[in-house]
Amino acid sequence: MGATGTDKPKLYSDGKRVDGRPLDGLRNIKIESRVLNDADGSAYIEWGKNKILAGVYGPSECIPRHDQSLYRAIIKCRYNMAPFSGMEEHGRSGPSRRSKELSKVIKEAFENVIISENFPKTQIEIFVEVLQSDGGTRCAAVTAAAVALADAGIPMKDLICAVAVCKIDGHMAVDPGKEEDNFGESDMPIAFSPRTGDILLFQMDGLLTREELAEGMQLARNATERIRKIQVDAIHKVYAEPKEERFLVIK
Amino acid sequence: MFVVIDVAENRIVMPGELLSDKPERIAYAFVDKGKTYSTVVGLYSEGKLVPLEGPYEPLPEDLIVGIISEVKFSGYAVAINAAYVSFLSSREIRERYEMGDAIFARIDRVDEVKSVELVDAKKLPMGRLVKVSSVKIPRIIGKKNSMIDMLKSATGCEIFAGRNGYVWVTGNGNQVLAEKAIRMIETQAHTSGLTDRVAAYLKSQKSN
Numbered sequence: 387m388g389a390t391g392t393d394k395p396k397l398y399s400d401g402k403r404v405d406g407r408p409l410d411g412l413r414n415i416k417i418e419s420r421v422l423n424d425a426d427g428s429a430y431i432e433w434g435k436n437k438i439l440a441g442v443y444g445p446s447e448c449i450p451r452h453d454q455s456l457y458r459a460i461i462k463c464r465y466n467m468a469p470f471s472g473m474e475e476h477g478r479s480g481p482s483r484r485s486k487e488l489s490k491v492i493k494e495a496f497e498n499v500i501i502s503e504n505f506p507k508t509q510i511e512i513f514v515e516v517l518q519s520d521g522g523t524r525c526a527a528v529t530a531a532a533v534a535l536a537d538a539g540i541p542m543k544d545l546i547c548a549v550a551v552c553k554i555d556g557h558m559a560v561d562p563g564k565e566e567d568n569f570g571e572s573d574m575p576i577a578f579s580p581r582t583g584d585i586l587l588f589q590m591d592g593l594l595t596r597e598e599l600a601e602g603m604q605l606a607r608n609a610t611e612r613i614r615k616i617q618v619d620a621i622h623k624v625y626a627e628p629k630e631e632r633f634l635v636i637k
Numbered sequence: 638m639f640v641v642i643d644v645a646e647n648r649i650v651m652p653g654e655l656l657s658d659k660p661e662r663i664a665y666a667f668v669d670k671g672k673t674y675s676t677v678v679g680l681y682s683e684g685k686l687v688p689l690e691g692p693y694e695p696l697p698e699d700l701i702v703g704i705i706s707e708v709k710f711s712g713y714a715v716a717i718n719a720a721y722v723s724f725l726s727s728r729e730i731r732e733r734y735e736m737g738d739a740i741f742a743r744i745d746r747v748d749e750v751k752s753v754e755l756v757d758a759k760k761l762p763m764g765r766l767v768k769v770s771s772v773k774i775p776r777i778i779g780k781k782n783s784m785i786d787m788l789k790s791a792t793g794c795e796i797f798a799g800r801n802g803y804v805w806v807t808g809n810g811n812q813v814l815a816e817k818a819i820r821m822i823e824t825q826a827h828t829s830g831l832t833d834r835v836a837a838y839l840k841s842q843k844s845n
Contacts, residue, residue: 427690445692445720456750501667501676505692506750508720536652539691539772541665541676544653581653581674618651621678625649625689628824 394569397554403566409559412549412609417530417620419537421634425513427538429620430634431530434563435520439634440530442538444510453509458502463493463512465527471519488524495528495548495577495586501541510540521564522550528577528587533617537624546586547613548577551602558598560605574599576606580614583607647680649689649827656681665691680827689827693719693771693801695753699744702799703755704766705734715740715755718768718801723753730758739766739805741797761797764807767816769823771802776826777819784832788818791839814842 397404407413413434422428425441448454465488466481481489496512512535514527525548532546552562553572567573572592579586594602650656656666657673665686666673675681679688695701695717703723707714712726713734725742734740742758769777777798778785789796793810806815818835825831 426692447720447722504694505720536678537690539677539688539770541691542652543667543669543674543676545651579653582669621651622649625827628828630820630824 395565397566397569398557398559399555403554403559405563407559407561409557410605410608412561412612413563415526415529415613415616417533417616418623418634419533419620420624420629420632423632425534425538427534427536427540428632429530429533429537431526431533433522433526433529434561435518436516436523436526437518438523438526438530439515439517440527440534441513441515442511442531442534442540443513444538444540445505445508446511448507448509454507456506459500459505459508459510461493461497461500461502461510461512463489463496463514463531465489465492465514465516465524467516467519467523471516488527491587491589492524492528492531495546496531496535498584498586499542499544499546499579500535501543504541510535519564521562521567522575524587525549525561525575525577529613529617533620536617536621544579544581545614545617546577546579547610547617548575548587549606549609549613550575551606553592553594553598553602558602558605560609572598572602574602574606576603578607578610580610647682650675650679650681650686652676652678656686688772690770691772693717695719695721695723695744695747695751695801697744697747699800701742701744701755701801702761702766702797702803702805703740703742703758703801704803705736705738705740708734708736715742717753717799718771718803719751719753721751721753723755725755725758729756732758732760734760739764741799741805761805762795762807764795764805765812765816767804767806767819769802769804769819771800773823773826774798774800774802774804776831777804777822779832784822784835787832787836787839788815791836791843792818811842814839817842 416432418430421430427442528548552570554570574590577587660668661673677688703715703717706716715723717723739761740758742755745756746754792815794815795808797805
């Protein structure tokens with residue numbers, strides 16, 4: 387989303403971005419799985435300064451009954467930003483249009499990987515709460531929700547993840563921070579199934595040439611391997627360091 | 638599928654992870670373009686995949702612990718830790734139950750929309766319910782009942798482990814200790830040497 391004005395910061399110079407990263411550098415990502423007592427599966431992600439919790443319930447009885455399908459589980463998703471997350475007007479009641487949009491696209495990404503035919507007449511609920519936002523929350527949300535679903539034991543065709551690419555000062559770069567998101571020339575979040583390379587979420591703001599788009603997509607694809615490793619490590623840690631109580635430690 | 642797996646020979650696989658370059662028929666796995674992949678986080682070894690987590694999927698002949706959730710005209714609705722309703726017909730039983738009673742029963746039929754019918758029910762005496770993930774139940778029972786027998790003798794309780802993840806602890810023994818031991822097994826079900834560790838834990842607690 388480009389912003390006009392003479393006070394637009396220089397986003398890329400001397401081979402470095404505003405936070406010193408190279409064009410293909412990801413922000414620091416940490417994931418902890420199995421962190422909520424009540425949810426069937428959960429994950430907490432810190433991606434740069436983003437702090438997001440994902441909780442999954444299900445399969446459980448589909449309520450309301452008229453939503454249910456005789457052939458598969460219905461996937462439901464609620465993406466919500468806490469009033470103190472930093473992006474919205476504080477205490478605004480009800481989901482914003484953006485929250486509804488993200489709930490929809492995240493749900494649709496998972497509808498294509500969850501093997502829902504195993505559980506007719508049920509629902510699987512994905513809840514994502516953004517505690518602190520700093521650009522790229524939908525990608526972090528998808529990445530965390532995938533871990534939460536795996537934690538719940540819900541069968542999926544793949545462990546998916548998402549990352550955004552942006553165009554800053556004419557260069558394609560991966561994983562924009564808030565500043566790059568606000569002042570860059572384009573922002574393109576993409577969710578992948580690393581197993582097949584399939585795309586499950588694809589949105590774009592701004593203007594890109596075909597070549598820039600292709601370059602951006604390749605940058606994003608290259609980043610998924612690093613992100614997937616962090617997801618897998620988080621899941622392995624649950625079994626390498628088993629704990630009886632599910633709790634969240636924010637260091 | 639009451640199998641206790643030694644984790645030393647297994648590896649933990651992720652959803653979407655490749656298990657085989659050939660199409661194989663493995664539970665909890667799927668075939669895509671001639672190759673076999675896992676659908677869950679599980680332990681995989683030589684053609685067998687055991688999920689480490691997951692919902693309870695009712696199967697005929699499963700022995701389960703259920704809680705009466707509704708008294709109907711011709712029978713009872715029984716909660717069995719599944720997303721699906723289970724029904725116990727009055728014609729199948731001699732006893733009468735009330736809401737909240739615990740029963741031990743067998744699954745007779747599961748239809749194509751996963752509605753469950755129970756038979757051979759018996760009421761369980763007053764006790765406590767320990768809910769665990771259903772995939773951990775084989776470990777709580779152990780090879781040839783080794784683990785559950787040890788729990789019963791060490792705590793002096795009667796323990797009914799339902800395949801659905803509901804464990805009913807009853808009797809005059811140390812129910813609190815039994816519950817703690819069950820939780821310990823649930824958390825460490827994927828590790829080896831667990832039986833010895835649980836035995837050591839129970840022994841240390843008994844002397845307190």
